[in-house]
Amino acid sequence: MTGRGRARSRSRGRTRTYEVQPTEAPGVAPLAPGAAAAVPPAETEQLGRGRQKRSTGAAVPEGEIITISAGFQQMTIGERGGRRRDFHDVGVNTRQAIEHVQESKMGVSGAPIELRANYFRILSRPQWVLYQYHVDYNPPMESRRLRSALLLKNEDLLGTTRTFDGSILFLPHRLPNTVTEFVSETRDGQTVKITLTLTNELPPTSPVCLQFYNIIFRRVLRILNMQQIGRHYYDPNDPKNIPQHRLMVWPGFSTSILRYEVSILLSLDVSHKVLRSETVLNLMYQLRQQCGEAKFEDVCTKELVGLIVLTRYNNKTYRIDGIAWDQTPNNTFSKNDTSISFKNYYKTQYNLDITDNNQVLLISRVKKSGPGGRPLGPALLIPEFCYLTGLTDKMRSDFTIMKDLSAHTRLTPEQREQRLLGFISNMHKDSAAKAEMANWGLQFDNKLLSLKGRVLPPEKISQGGKIYEYSPWVADWTKEMRGVQLMSTQPLEDWMILFIRRNSDCAYSLVQFLGKVCSPMGIRIQKPIMIEVEDRHDSLMRALQQNVTSSTQMVVCILPNNRKDKYDAVKKFLCVDRPTPSQCVVARTLSKPQAMMTVATKIALQMNCKMGGELWSVEIPLKQLMIVGIDCYHDTTAGRRSIAGLVASLNQGMTRWFSKCTIQRPGQEIIDGLKYSLQVALKAWFRHNNCLPSRIIVYRDGVGDGQLQSVVSYEVPQFLECIKALGEDYNPKLSVVVVKKRIGARFFAKIDGKLSNPPPGTVVDNEVTRPEWYDFYVISQAVRIGSVSPTHYNVVYDTSGLKPDYMQRLTHKLCHMYYNWSGIIAVPAPCQYAHKLAFLIGQSIHREPNPNMDELLYYL
């Protein structure tokens, strides 16, 4: 698989609303031309958008429920009353239970480095507090609007700066009395007694106050005419057009104000929104023209489901969940007990004319519940009024589109700084925005936060008895490993190549080049069985059935194109029915003679890994340690099943891995599968080492924003239980680390007077970490274009007693161990393996693979 494909699939799994943020996953750095490609051909499938959430609070929800807040923690105050999710996992405090990091969670090794981060300090007045009042109505008032109107009639008392959510009032100043009573009158003359009781004086660090800051900040963004789409804000006045693809990129920002290690900071990151000046109807026309009537329904569903659309008449985004093939704008729905056709509804409500009365409607399941908590039925949308946002999968796999896009979205550290500072200065210049903030006593610093980081020394790579170092800035040892024997190899004796006649040249030249590259690596290679098949699905499958035996070590398929179905069928057969390592290569990859050496090298390395060979290792000082990596893949097509991949180390050098994948059944928690996988992994470790590991470190990837609590309170106890089940006296040290790649933090270093990416191995464990967590950032990888995105590690459970410094270094070491990339990657290797595993199963196989494959990296 090429790096490009890998990077893309990674970032996609995690996308909420698709923003093109430069995803500097390991592979984004351009690969050697035409690198080996077991590319799951055309990424035409629905990819992991499983966790995509509909935006909330974009517009006034009609008839919404009043949530009268009980406690502080649960309290949510939405600017417009909508309930918000805790995307920042604010309430989760895990550090308090980890004894050895109470004093400090900072590491010591490495060279200090001055860094800048995309955070801004809040400069508020000393002793600033927010006054919180409880508002009581007698007689009680139901309607929130009425409550609001009644209270606000007393402007002279309250002043113009205030925030009221229906029951709680916030003021920047204190009223003369703790309890204030006054009488207000409704429009029909009813007298209502209103009692304001001061319930709290909130310091800036209180969670409520932070939430409040965020609301004020969103108001400011609104004042600056930024448009909210999903969770972020975008500037519609400066769109970047990419006319050849009919795309438009709106630059914008993701913002949040949170309490960090020592102070409250505004985190500001550049975000981009891809919009299309095309309606869904237009896209449907095009699809129909391209694929014809017969396949239209299928193709259309595949293309559209999962996309997020904007509607013309309100400020909401909807996710397309399906297509109502039997509904057109002439169909009616009931509104206020009368039935009205969609066509008439849009005409009377918004003066919008539907030009195509035969278009089918789109279905979007609305998660929010309606008045009285009744769940709302699915919303039906008119394709003509829906604008597409983001990219379809087809577009994502289109190299030219992505290239044209990245020209706008990939920003160098300097460009990024410029955008951020530009925004802050605009905010300071705008008088209305300034007034809003001043009223609340809110002010932001106008420069990036400075902080200190450390750069870990480069690791030594040992391979086949030799030890070499890589250049610290490049973080890649492709050159260094040339001509060096691999750590351990598997001979290629009983293997075969399948190809169609048209590609027989490719096949023979591959064999020839493999012969050349294998011996310096130490791989013994025999002539393969050459099998020519016809360019038909069944021909290929029949050839596999007839030729693959239990002694076959490797099957190479040269695929004529990157159609996914063929790839899927091959992989399925060779992972489930007849477990054999396999390598698919798209013929085009083999078509350039000048690139053949590189391609053949890549393929040889990959095949060796798949058969159980080892390439290199780094020194891991801890003994009896099992590293576990977990990632999830969310399948949107097949009934939204989730797939959890678990990969666990089998030896000291972290060169052999045990992999298990579980498919979550409906109604089942993902952890149930993980528990089982962990148990088999421990048993496998036992088989290899004649003992059980005394330390287990779990790197858990695939945790979405706001899901941390469930990992802490549900998954960790299950891990413990699972370990306990292996024996009463078995009591290993366990650490659980949540790994997150898609985060808003960016770090920059001043190098030669220029703001640049920090060098690989940079660790940040102060200032921008969170006081309630044992967390740190590591930039392991190097990127050539754009800004590097650091990986965030949050140790949520730790009985290892391992010093933070060790934890950081071990984590960075593990980023060296991914065998599909001779360089450092952004996450620990087991996470990337687990990701690849879950991705293959979710994308192609849809079934649990044969256990015979468990100890091979067959999914590389």
Place this chain on the structure above:
Amino acid sequence: MERIKFSPPLYKQRYYFVIDLIMKSQPKKVVDLGCADCSLLRKMKFQQCVEELVGIDINQQVIRENMYLLSPLPCDYLNPRIRPLIIKLYQGSIIEKDPCVKNFDMASCIEVIEHLELSMLEAFSNVVFGYMTPHTIVISTPNADFNRLLLGLTGFRDRDHKFEWTKTEFQNWALDICVRYEYSVTFAGVGSGPAGTEDVGFCTQIAIFTRMPARNDRWPNSNADCDDIHSYKLLHEVKYPSYCDKNIFENALINEMTYWTEKIKKHFLNSTEQGDTKNNVQQDQESNEDVSWCSRSMEKHCVNWSVCKSADGYLEVQKHGDTIHIPLDQLFTILEVKKICSSVVRLKEALLEIEQFEIAGDNLVVCICDNEK
């Protein structure tokens, strides 16, 4: 007697009434006097004919709290309006004059006058009919005759009402206005009572005043003396993206032109290379014959597709050395282009102004050399 319930609710019926009126008379400049929470304005902004929308209310807080609801939606940027729209919100009293709302095409004053003291009504009429002089004014107010049908109602419908007029009182007032300010009036209303109570009239009575055509001549520059007195305070102003904005227009045109010329060029090169365009055309025609839900609109939409089929003789995309010439009137058949430009002449003018396009006669010249270079 049962409690009367209006469906849709009465306030909505009033809004629909005004919106209907806008649809019929297609005003360009509309002012809502007493706009309160801007909910009527929010409906008005969807009317494509409206180019200037003004809201005035005495209560600035209520405007401030709702004014951002009138901001353009993301889609307004994706699909700019053909005609401009500017929305302005003022804090001000409708019994005071301000030139910013003079000579509008339409003014609405929905459920407002009953909140004025009777003594202020004279000043109101003088400002609205004597100074603002909109072409059409729609005024609604409760019908006091109807109150007896509203169960449990004692006194006025709202505490803040200073008066509620019977049908006769309202009509007399209106007719008097007409005489004094040279307007004509028709009466209507929304919310009818149960059968048998027709004589009572509507729950909300509405008067639609129209300025007499001859009036202008006799009231030259009426009250021009107060034109420099600004009594309203501008709270919010928002300009909607529209093709009348030169930047937006040019950007949109560049986008569409780049997209379509790319397409046409590709198609042209393909078809000349293959040499068997006949086949292609036939295939396309076949697929167009399918009777399906979108095929009809497809044809409409795809005029431009047949356009591309140059070899068909349909259209003269001509090759001149390294360039191809695409006739402008062919480009103009593309729906999107039509939407942006009103005519071929306008298209040509616009393209001539944009540097990156080359025009020869009535053709757009497109270079077919590799863009890679």
